Amino acid sequence: MGLVTGSLLLLLVPVALTIFKSAYAHLTSPIKSIPGPFFAKFTNVWRLLDALGGRAELSHQYLHAKYGPNVRLGPDLVSVSDPELLRKIYDIRGQFTKTNFYKVGDAKAGNVTIANVFSTRNNEDHSKRRSLLNSLYKIGNLVQMETRVDETINAFFKCIDQQFVEGPNSDIACPLDEWLLYFAWDVVGQLTFSKSMGFLDAGKDHSGFMDTSDRALDYFCVVGQLPALDDWLAKNPIEGIRKKGPPNFDAAAGYCLEKYMARVQGTDGKSVKTRDMLDDFLEVKSKNSDMDDFAVVSALLVNILAGADTTGILLRAIVYYTLKNPAVLKRLQDELDAADLTSPVSYSAACKLPYLDAVIREASRIHPGVGLLLERVVPEGGLQLPGSIFLPPGIKVGMSAWVVHQNKAVFGQDAASFNPQRWLRDTTLETEESFAARLANMKRSDLTFGAGKRSCLGKEFTLLETYKSMASLFLKYDMALTDPEKEWKIQNSWFVRQTGLDITFLQRRNR
Template identity: 40%
Template sequence: MIALVSELSGANIACVIALLVLLKISYESLFSPLKDFPGPFVAKYTDIWRSVVAASGQVDKTNLRWHRTYGTAVRIGPNTISISDPNLIRTIYATKTNWLKSDMYRPNDVLIHGQRISNLFNTQDVAWHNKFMKPIRGLWTMTKVLEVEPLVDETLNKFVSKLGDKFSNGTKSNICPMDEWLGYFAWDVTANISFGRHYGFIDQEKDVDNLITDSTKGLYYFAAISQIPWADYLLDKNPLVRIGPKPTLTGVAYTFDVVGAYQQELARRGDKPGRAAHYLDRYIAIKEDSAARGADLAVDDTQVVNWLMLNILAGGDTTSATMRAVVYFLSKAPAARARLQAELDAARLPLPAQWRDASKLPYLDAVVREAMRHLPGLAMVLERVVPEGGLMLPDGRLVPAGTKVGINPAVTNHDAEVFGENVDEFDPGRWLKRDDESEDGFAARLRRMKDVVEFTFGGGNRMCLGRNMAQLEIYKLFATLYSLYDIKLVNPDHQWKIHNAWFIYQWDMPMTIEPRQRV
C-alpha cells in the first residue's frame, strides 16, 4: 500500500510539473507582451538558456549573430530584450533617467560575515549611488588624473625595463607570454595609482596572492549567474555552504588591509592625508574632512574601500583586455604596425611617453580606438529596466514597462551603418579622413563612431569613472612600447584564445620582443 501511494504521489508530482511547463510554454507563446519579439526558441521560456550561452564564453559573438538573424530587438529571455540600435544608447543610458539597473548586477555583491555588501558599480539604488559618487567625481577628470601620471610612469618604466631584460633578445627560450605580462602591467598600474604601491606582479613575475586568478574566477561566475541572478542566493549567498567563486571577495579583503595599514602609517608619522597623489590618500582626506565638518555624508573605511573597488573591479581586467587586443591585432596587421612605428619615429617622443604628446598622435589614436571597437573589453548586455510608459522602438513596437532591456557594446561596435561594411575587420584607417571626404563630413562621422565605441565604458551617470585613466595608461604604454620594441607573434598564423566573462579574457599570445633603433 505504501509503495502504491508513493507511486501515485510520484505520478501526481510529475503531472503537476508537466502541467506547469505546459502553462509556461502556452503563456510565453500566446499571451506574453513580448511574444511578437523574435529570438532563439528556448530563450522565450527560460533564462537558463542565456546563462548557458554566457558560460560558454562566446556571448558577444552569439548576441551579434542573433541580431543579424532576428533584427534590432531580440528576445533573449522570458522578460529580456536585447537592442542593437546605437541610436537608443542615449535613451536607455541617459544621464538623468529613471532607467534602473536590473538585478543582473546583484551577484557582484560581496558577502562578509553574513552581511551582503553592494558597491557603486552594481547598486540599483540611484540615490545612494549619486550621494556617494558626488564627492569623488571631480577626482577623475583628465586634469586630476594627470596628477598621477608620474605613478603611471613609475610602473611603465619598470615594465619596459623588465621586458627588455627578460625577453628582448628574441631567442626561442625567451618567448614572452604577452597576455600575462600585459595583465601584470595593468594590475600594477591600478595598484600604484590606487594605493601608491604595486601588487608586485612585474617584480615577482607572477600572479601575486592569486589576485588575478581569483578575480577571473569571480567574473566567470558572474557572467553566467548574472543571467539567472536568483541562482546566486543558492550558490554564493546561501547562509549554509557557499558554492563557487566569491565575486570580488579577494579584492575587497586586500583593499581593507591596505586602507587599515595606510591609516596606521599616517598616524605613526603624524601626517595628514593630502600630500600623496594616489587615490587612497585622496579618499582618506575626504573621510577625515567629512568627520571634521560633521557632514551629512558619513564616510568610514567601508566607504573608502567601496570607492577604491571602482578602480580594482575594472582597472586591471578591462584595461588589460584592450592592451592585449592592440598587441594582437598589430601582430596580425604588419602594415598597421609599421605605420604606427613610423608615426612614433617622426614624433620622437621623450620616453616614457607623456599623455600630452601621445594623445595628439592620430594613428596611435586610430589603432587604440579600432582595437576597442573590434573587441571591447566589456562585451555583454548592460541591462536596464524599462520605466513606466514603456519604450517605443523606432519601428513602432512597444517594449512594456518592467521589461529588462539592454545593449551589448560588442554588437553596436559592429554596426555597418556607423562603421562601414568591413565592420568585422581590424582597420584603423576607418578612423582617419578619407580622400573623398570633407572636413565637416569626417568630423561628423568621427564623432558618431566615438560616441558608439565609448559606450564600452557604459553610459549616463553609470559610465565607468576610470575611463580617463584607462586612456592615459593605454596611450602612454603603446607610444612607449612600440617606440622601443618590435613585438610579433612567434607564428603569424597563431590564433589566441578568448573567453567573454563580462570582461574579455585573452590568453595564448606567445610573442617575440626585439629592440629597435628609433629613426
C-alpha cells in the first residue's frame, strides 16, 4: 500500500506543478482580462482540440459573438475582429512577424529543413524570396500562359460531356466538388511543369497525391496549435521515427525535387518551345545567387500545395452558392449571354463582367479558403486595441476571415447571407461617391488572400483560373443541385474544404 501511495504521489507532483505553473501564468498574464474559453486561458491544448474538431471557424464566430471583438484563444493568443486593426497587424512593413504556428509548414528533405515564402518567420528572408518571385505571379506574366488554362478547361468540359451529359452516366449526379479539384490540380501542373497532373484524365486521385496533401494539411492545422509537437513528429531528427510519423509536406517536397531535377537534367520531355513557371524560376536562379536549388524547390512546393486547394475551394463556393440562389444564377447567365463570349472565355473578357466579379467576390467573402487565425507576434511597442486593452510585445494576435467577413458594419446587416449585389451600386439609394466609399471599406476588410506584406503571393494565379473557368462553366452548362435542400460537408484543416457538391448537368440549349 505504501509503495502504491508513493508511486501515486510521484505522479501527482509533476501534475500539480503543471497546474500551479499554468495558474500562475494566467494570474500574472497581461491579457488575463480578455475573455475566452476557460481552459484556453491555461493551455494551448484547448485550441488543438478545437482544430481537431474540424470546424474551428465556427468556434471563432461563436466566441466572438459571445465575448465581443477580443477573444483569448490561448495563454498568449488573442483573436481580434475589428477591421480597423487589419492594416496594423498585417501592415506593409511586416512589423508583426509570423508565429511558430507556421514552422510546421516547413518541409524536411533528408536532414535539411526547407522554409518557403509562406512558412518563413523571418521577414527579411521573406522579402528577399518574394522580391525574386513577385513579378512571376503578376497577371501580366501569367496571361502569357493562358492557353494552358484554356487547354485544361477544354479537357475538363470534355470529361463532363462524356461522363455526365452525353455518356452512360448522364442520368447520375456529378460529384463536382471532386472534379473541380481535379481541374485545379491539373491547371497547377500545366502552369508549373507544362504538364497536367493527370487527375482529369483518370477521373480520380490516381496517384494518392491529393489525399496525401489533404492529410498533410490536417497535420499542419492541428499540430500547428502546439508547434513543439512537430519537432518530435515530422521534424524528428531520427529518420525512422520521421518516416513512420503522420503525413506532412515531405512527400510534396520530394515530388517537386524530382520535377526540378528532371528539368535540370533534361529528362522530363518538355519542349523547349513552351514556357512554364519552373522555367521562370530557373531563369531567376541563373541571375540571382540568392535563388539556390532549395529556393526553387520551395517555390514549386508553394505552387503545388497552395495553388490547387485554394482555387478548388473558391470554385466550389461559387458554384454552390450560385445554384442555391436561382435569381443569382439567372442574372449571371444573362450577363454571360449578353456579352457574346466564346468558350473558353478569355481572362480579359471575364474581368469586364461586373456581376461575375460580384459573385466571385461574394463567394470568397462568405466562404474564405483559410479557416484559422492568421497569427502574428506583437512587436516592440505593443498593440493598443480599441478601448483600454493593450497587448504587450511577444503576445500572439490574429484575425480570422470567417469572423471579419461577418462584420455587419462593413458588409451590411445581411452579412451572413450570400448576396452578390452588395458589391454593386444600388443606383436608387447610393451616389457614386457613397458607393465608392462603401466598396473601398469592404475591400479593405477582405482577408481572403491575407493582407499586407505577407499577403498571398499566388492571388492572381487563383483569380486568372477562377474568372476564366467560372465564366466558361456557366456559359456552357445549365446546372442544378441534385438535392437543393441538402447541405454540403465542410472540414477545416487550415483550408476549409467542402464535399457533397452533387450536380446534375445539362448542355445549355442556346449553346
